[in-house]
Amino acid sequence: MKRSLAFFLPLLFYGCMDSPKDPIRIAMNPWPGYEFLYLAQEMNFFEEEGVQVKILEYSSLGDSRVAFERGQVDGMCCTLVELLVSKSRTNRDPRLVFVTDYSNGADMILGQHELTCMADLKGKRVAVEVGTLNMFLLARALSQAGLGLEDVEIHQFDQQGMETAFLNKEVDAVVTYPPVATTLLNQRGAKRLFTSRDTPGEVMDVICVNKQIIDTRFSDLTGMLRAWDRSLDYAEEHPEEASRIMARREGIQPIEFQSALTDIQVLSCAAQDFSSEGMGEIENVLESLIRILDETHQLTSPVSIGSIVDGSIVERMFAK
Structure with missing residues (x-):
């Protein structure tokens, strides 16, 4: 009996202690x-x-x-x-x-070198990460250019995927942010068409x-x-x-x-x-x-x- 108590007492005290969160x-x-x-x-x-x-x-x-x-x-x-x-x-x-x-400019829409403004995206292929802020930023940017989401061809990618798609010219523009944006801007040809600086506080x-x-x-x-x-x-x-x-x-x-x-x-x-x-x-x-x-x-x-x-x-x- 003494052996049994000696065995269970430490367990009893352990059970009374706060368990780690x-x-x-x-x-x-x-x-x-x-x-x-x-x-x-x-x-x-x-x-x-x-x-x-x-x-x-x-x-x-x-x-x-x-x-x-x-x-x-x-x-x-x-x-x-x-x-x-x-x-x-x-x-x-x-x-x-x-x-x-x-974000005061870090979120951005980058286009291939031949594009000069958001209006040039009409009918073009745009890479976005659906279900994220990408769609909101794209909609706001297109609206300011007198366009809507229906005026572009949306292609779904995650950020890493759209980097590859842009470099391979599978898309005409991407909605992105650092570090992918940093990489693309360091590559010759990527051009800023719109940034979150154009929608302050949003x-x-x-x-x-x-x-x-x-x-x-x-x-x-x-x-x-x-x-x-x-x-x-x-x-x-x-x-x-x-x-x-x-x-x-x-x-x-x-x-x-x-x-x-x-x-x-x-x-x-x-x-x-x-x-x-x-x-x-x-x-x-x-x-x-x-x-x-x-x-x-x-x-x-x-x-x-x-x-x-x-x-x-x-x-x-x-x-x-």
């Missing part, structure tokens, strides 16, 4: 504005903030979205399009909790997580965002080292990474705006996106934007 899993594809999460991981800022975060790397926004929809990750770095599409297609409940950046990148994670891991999400801010501070204090680390994951040179960041406004926690005015701006963009996604049949069910944004984590960080 699973890491918060965040899907991320290559995009300079997201890389500060990767920098936080590499610099051990997550651990120092007392939170376990696991970044799962995917090659495209579409792949990140699918991973989220399948429950393989708890959240994703994405655009508002992936947020809306996931909300429409699955029973998961994605919530925007943080705006990582605004192209934003975000971190969204399933609502269950907000309900059960609120303090951990707060720690994750504190680590984000520490990455921004580190990059400001050590720009060369930070660029080297982040460019390595993007597969480009540090100087190219720094150049890409000049077209991106990266936001800190203090720069988040979940006030009535800020929410109004986000909701206006969401409504515009929903119209275009409906027109292109990318939403399978209606989406209400009333509860899609949750600023409580950031607000709690700055509450007195």
Whole structure:
């Protein structure tokens, strides 16, 4: 009997101890504005903030979205399009909790050298990643040129695929962003026809997580965002080292990474705006996106934007 008690007592005490939490899993594809999460991981800022975060790397926004929809990750770095599409297609409940950046020229439409403006795309082949912000940017660009989506021939590719298609002249234009855009612009002939600088404030990148994670891991999400801010501070204090680390994951040179960041406004926690005015701006963009996604049949069910944004984590960080 004594032997039995001696065996079971350690198990009893072990069972009373807090079990370690699973890491918060965040899907991320290559995009300079997201890389500060990767920098936080590499610099051990997550651990120092007392939170376990696991970044799962995917090659495209579409792949990140699918991973989220399948429950393989708890959240994703994405655009508002992936947020809306996931909300429409699955029973998961994605919530925007943080705006990582605004694209002020980094998202772009590149054409072959003989094209000079968006109007030249009429009847031409355009490579897009369907189900992503690509379609929104293309629709906005065509609209400004007096054209519609029906005036171009849309070909579906992921980012790596469209790079090859463009270089092989299988398409006349691509809707892309760094690092693919950086590679194509370094190749002779690629020409900017339109960029997100032409639609200021409309192209934003975000971190969204399933609502269950907000309900059960609120303090951990707060720690994750504190680590984000520490990455921004580190990059400001050590720009060369930070660029080297982040460019390595993007597969480009540090100087190219720094150049890409000049077209991106990266936001800190203090720069988040979940006030009535800020929410109004986000909701206006969401409504515009929903119209275009409906027109292109990318939403399978209606989406209400009333509860899609949750600023409580950031607000709690700055509450007195």
